[in-house]
Amino acid sequence: MAEAVAKKEKKPNPVGRFFKNIGLAIKNFFVNLGVGIKDRFVDFGKRFVDGSIGTKMSHFVLGAGNFYHHQWIKGFLYLALEVLFILFMVLCPEVNGTPYGWRSLGPEGIGLKGHDGTATKPGSDPVLMLLFGLVTIIAIIAFILLWLSSIKSSYKADLDVREGRKPTTFKQDLAALFDNKFHVLMLTPTCIAAVAFTILPTIFMISLAFTSYNQVDMNALGTKQFTWVGFENFGAVFTGVGSLGTEIKARFFPVLGWTFIWAVLATFTCYFGGILLALLINKKGIKLKKVWRTIFILTIAIPQFISLLTMRNLLDVNGPLNKILMDMHIINKEINFLGLGSDYKGGEFIPKLMIIIINMWIGIPYTMLMTSGILMNIPADLYEAATVDGASKTKMFFKITLPYVIFVTTPYLISSFIGNINSFNTIFLLTGGGPTITDGLTTYKAGGTDLLVTWLYKLTISEQMYNAGAVIGIFTFLITATITLITYRNSKAYKEEDTFQ
Amino acid sequence: MSSSIAAPNKKKKYRSQKAAMRTSKIVSYILLVILSAIWIMPILWIVLQSFREEFRASGAYVGTVTTSFFPTHFGVKAYADLFTSDFNGLEYAFPRWIANTLLVSVCCCIISTFLVLSVAYCMSKLRFKLRKAFMNISMIIGLFPGFMSMIAIYFLLKSIGLTQNLFGLILAYSAGAGLGFQVSKGFFDVIPTSLVESAKLDGCTNFKIFWKIILPLSKPIIIYTALMSFTGPWMDFIFAQVILGNANPELWTVSVGLYNMIFGPQADLNLFTRFAAGCVIVAIPIVSLFMFMQKYYVEGVTAGAVKG
Numbered sequence: 121m122a123e124a125v126a127k128k129e130k131k132p133n134p135v136g137r138f139f140k141n142i143g144l145a146i147k148n149f150f151v152n153l154g155v156g157i158k159d160r161f162v163d164f165g166k167r168f169v170d171g172s173i174g175t176k177m178s179h180f181v182l183g184a185g186n187f188y189h190h191q192w193i194k195g196f197l198y199l200a201l202e203v204l205f206i207l208f209m210v211l212c213p214e215v216n217g218t219p220y221g222w223r224s225l226g227p228e229g230i231g232l233k234g235h236d237g238t239a240t241k242p243g244s245d246p247v248l249m250l251l252f253g254l255v256t257i258i259a260i261i262a263f264i265l266l267w268l269s270s271i272k273s274s275y276k277a278d279l280d281v282r283e284g285r286k287p288t289t290f291k292q293d294l295a296a297l298f299d300n301k302f303h304v305l306m307l308t309p310t311c312i313a314a315v316a317f318t319i320l321p322t323i324f325m326i327s328l329a330f331t332s333y334n335q336v337d338m339n340a341l342g343t344k345q346f347t348w349v350g351f352e353n354f355g356a357v358f359t360g361v362g363s364l365g366t367e368i369k370a371r372f373f374p375v376l377g378w379t380f381i382w383a384v385l386a387t388f389t390c391y392f393g394g395i396l397l398a399l400l401i402n403k404k405g406i407k408l409k410k411v412w413r414t415i416f417i418l419t420i421a422i423p424q425f426i427s428l429l430t431m432r433n434l435l436d437v438n439g440p441l442n443k444i445l446m447d448m449h450i451i452n453k454e455i456n457f458l459g460l461g462s463d464y465k466g467g468e469f470i471p472k473l474m475i476i477i478i479n480m481w482i483g484i485p486y487t488m489l490m491t492s493g494i495l496m497n498i499p500a501d502l503y504e505a506a507t508v509d510g511a512s513k514t515k516m517f518f519k520i521t522l523p524y525v526i527f528v529t530t531p532y533l534i535s536s537f538i539g540n541i542n543s544f545n546t547i548f549l550l551t552g553g554g555p556t557i558t559d560g561l562t563t564y565k566a567g568g569t570d571l572l573v574t575w576l577y578k579l580t581i582s583e584q585m586y587n588a589g590a591v592i593g594i595f596t597f598l599i600t601a602t603i604t605l606i607t608y609r610n611s612k613a614y615k616e617e618d619t620f621q
Numbered sequence: 622m623s624s625s626i627a628a629p630n631k632k633k634k635y636r637s638q639k640a641a642m643r644t645s646k647i648v649s650y651i652l653l654v655i656l657s658a659i660w661i662m663p664i665l666w667i668v669l670q671s672f673r674e675e676f677r678a679s680g681a682y683v684g685t686v687t688t689s690f691f692p693t694h695f696g697v698k699a700y701a702d703l704f705t706s707d708f709n710g711l712e713y714a715f716p717r718w719i720a721n722t723l724l725v726s727v728c729c730c731i732i733s734t735f736l737v738l739s740v741a742y743c744m745s746k747l748r749f750k751l752r753k754a755f756m757n758i759s760m761i762i763g764l765f766p767g768f769m770s771m772i773a774i775y776f777l778l779k780s781i782g783l784t785q786n787l788f789g790l791i792l793a794y795s796a797g798a799g800l801g802f803q804v805s806k807g808f809f810d811v812i813p814t815s816l817v818e819s820a821k822l823d824g825c826t827n828f829k830i831f832w833k834i835i836l837p838l839s840k841p842i843i844i845y846t847a848l849m850s851f852t853g854p855w856m857d858f859i860f861a862q863v864i865l866g867n868a869n870p871e872l873w874t875v876s877v878g879l880y881n882m883i884f885g886p887q888a889d890l891n892l893f894t895r896f897a898a899g900c901v902i903v904a905i906p907i908v909s910l911f912m913f914m915q916k917y918y919v920e921g922v923t924a925g926a927v928k929g
Binding site for chain 2 (some may be wrong): 247248251252295298299300302303305306307309310313314316317318319320321322324325328397400401403405406412414415416417418419420421422423424425426427429430431433434440443444481485489490493542544548572573576577580581586589590593596597600601604
C-alpha cells in the first residue's frame with residue numbers, strides 16, 4: 121500500500137491529467153474517425169471497381185450480388201429489408217412530413233394544429249415530428265449499414281468464387297451465427313431494444329434542451345408549435361437571458377449547491393457510520409453477529425418506498441414520534457420534521473437535517489454490509505505487530521483499519537457519491553422536495569430540499585417545462601460523467617479489464 | 622514486553638486488562654441494543670399499524686393520527702379489508718394490483734435475464750470489433766439520469782399506443798436491461814478462459830460453450846439477475862405511474878396503488894392501516910428474497926472494488 125501511495129504522489133494532479141486525457145481522447149477520436157472513414161472509402165471504392173457485376177449491382181439493389189451467386193435466401197432478405205425501408209420512408213405519414221418539418225419543427229402558422237392530439241395534417245405535431253425525425257435518422261443509419269453489409273457480403277462471395285471456393289450457403293451463414301459470429305446473434309436483441317428505448321429517448325431529451333418546447337411558453341404565445349433555439353437555454357441557466365427567463369438562474373444555483381452538500385454529507389455520514397457499525401458488530405467477543413447484522417440489513421431489504429413512506433408517517437406533525445415526545449414533555453409543541461404542508465414556515469434547516477439523518481438510517485446498513493467482509497480480510501499480523509509496538513486501539517483504527525478499508529472501498533465510495541447525487545427516492549418520498557420557498561418567483565418551482573433529479577422530475581412531469589428539464593438533465597449528466605471519468609478511468613478495474621481472467 | 626521484567630505485575634495487569642475488555646464488551650452490547658432499537662422501531666411500527674383494529678367514534682378507520690405507538694386492539698381486519706374492499710370504485714383493487722405486478726415482473730424477469738446474460742457473455746468471453754465501444758456507450762448512457770428519458774419513453778409509447786398498458790410498462794422496464802451487464806460480466810470474467818479455449822479445441826461452437834459450459838457454471842449469477850429484475854417492478858412507482866396514468870387504477874402495480882392510497886389526489890388517510898397491511902404483504906417476499914441472495918448482492922456491488 122505504501123507503494124501505491126508513493127506512486128500516486130509522483131503522478132501529476134488528477135484534474136490536470138483529466139483535462140489532458142480528455143484533450144488526447146478527443147484528438148484520438150477524430151484522428152481515428154478520419155482514418156476509419158478514409159479506410160472505409162478506400163474499401164468501398166475497391167469493392168465497386170474490383171467486384172463482379174453482381175457486386176456492382178448490389179450498390180443499387182440490395183442482395184443483387186447474392187442472387188448472382190445463387191445465395192437466394194440471403195439475397196431475398198436483403199431485398200425485402202430494402203423494400204421495407206422504402207415503404208417506411210414513403211408511407212409513414214409522420215415521417216413523410218418530416219424532412220422539411222424537422223428543420224423548423226413544423227411550419228408555424230399555416231393552419232396546423234398541434235400537440236393536443238387534434239393534428240389534422242401529418243407532421244403537424246412538433247413532438248411527434250421531432251421523435252419520428254429521430255426515428256427516421258436512425259432508420260437511415262441502419263439502412264446505410266445494411267447497404268454496406270450487402271455489398272460486403274456480395275464481395276466476399278466474389279472472392280470465394282475467385283479463390284476456387286463455393287460461396288457460403290444460407291445454412292453455413294446460420295451456423296456461423298452460432299459460432300464465430302455468435303456475438304451478432306447475442307447482441308442484436310439488446311441493440312434493437314436499447315436503441316429504441318434507451319438511446320432514442322436520451323437523444324430525444326438532449327434535442328429538447330435545444331428547443332423552445334415548454335408548456336408555459338406555448339400557453340403564453342397561444343401556439344402549439346416550438347422550434348430550435350440553439351444554446352439559448354443553456355445560457356439562460358447562467359445568465360438569465362433567453363426565453364427561459366431570469367428565474368431559472370435564481371433557482372439553479374441553490375439547487376446545485378444543495379445537491380453537492382447533500383451528496384457529500386449523505387455519502388460520508390453513511391460511509392463512516394457504516395464502517396463504525398461493522399467494526400462494532402465484528403468486534404472480538406461479540407456474540408450473535410449474524411442476528412445483529414440481520415437486524416440492520418432489514419432496512420436495505422425492505423423496498424424503499426415502504427420504508428421511506430413509513431418514516432414520513434412516523435415523523436408527521438400528527439405522527440407517533442411527536443406524540444411520544446409530547447407525552448414525555450420533551451417538547452411542548454409538535455415539530456414539523458419534514459416541513460410538509462403549504463403553511464410550513466420553519467425554514468429549510470430542519471427538513472434538510474432530518475433527511476440526512478433518515479438517509480443514515482437507510483444507508484449505514486449498506487456500508488456495513490459492504491465493509492463487513494473487508495474488515496475480516498485485514499491481515500491479522502498488522503494488528504499483532506501494532507500491539508507489540510504498543511499502539512493504542514484508537515491509533516490502530518486510524519492507522520490500520522481506516523486506511524485499509526478506504527483503500528479497498530474507494531470505487532464503492534465514488535459510486536455511492538454518484539448514487540446520492542441522483543438519489544430520487546429519498547427526497548421525493550420524504551419531503552417531495554419541500555418545503556416551498558416563498559421568494560416571489562413563480563416558475564421552476566424548486567423546494568428547499570429539491571435535488572437536481574427531483575427538480576428535473578418536477579420540471580418535466582408537473583410543470584411540463586420540458587426544455588428546462590432537459591437542460592437540467594444534461595447538467596446532471598455532465599457532473600456525474602466528470603466524476604466517473606476522473607475516477608473510473610484511473611482505476612485498475614478499467615485499465616486491466618482485459619487482463620483479469 | 623520480555624516476560625522476566627513483567628513477571629511481578631503479570632497477574633495484576635492481566636486482571637485489569639480482562640476488566641477493561643469486559644467493560645468495553647458491555648458498552649458495545651449496550652450500543653448495539655440501542656442502535657438495533659432505533660433501526661427496528663420504524664419497521665416494528667408499520668407492522669404494528671397493520672394489526673391495529675381501532676375505529677373512530679364515527680366508525681371510520683383510525684388513520685395516521687394515532688393515539689398510541691402500540692395498538693390497543695389487535696386484529697387482522699386491515700388485511701381482510703385490503704383483499705376484499707374496493708379502491709375508488711375499483712373492486713378487489715389490491716389482488717388486482719398484485720396480479721398486474723406479478724405479470725409485469727415475471728415477463729421482465731424472463732426478458733431482462735436473457736438480455737443481460739447474453740450481453741455479459743459476449744463482453745466477457747468473446748472478442749470482436751466494437752466491443753470496447755459498446756461497453757463505453759453503455760456506460761455513458763447509464764450516466765444520464767433515468768428520469769430524463771422517462772418522459773421521452775412516455776411520448777414514444779404514446780405514439781405507438783402503448784401507454785396505459787401493462788405491455789408498454791414491460792417494454793419500458795426490460796428494454797434497457799441489456800446495458801446493465803456489468804455485474805454478470807464480472808462473474809463471467811472469473812470463469813477461467815482456459816475452459817472456453819479447451820472446449821474450442823474440441824470443436825465446440827460458441828453457442829455450445831455458452832449453453833453447455835458457461836450457463837451451468839453460472840447458477841448464482843442467473844439467480845441474482847433473475848431475482849433483481851423480478852423485484853424491480855415491485856419497488857418502482859414513478860415510472861409505472863407515469864406510464865400507466867393516474868386515471869386507471871385497474872392497471873396499477875402494487876407500489877403505485879399503495880402510494881396512491883395515502884398520497885396524491887385519490888388519497889384517503891383513513892386507509893393508513895390498510896396501507897400498512899399492504900406494505901407488510903409486499904415486503905415479506907422481497908425481504909426474504911433479499912436475505913436469500915444477500916451474498917450475491919454484496920459480491921455484485923463490490924465486484925469493482927475487489928478488482929480495483
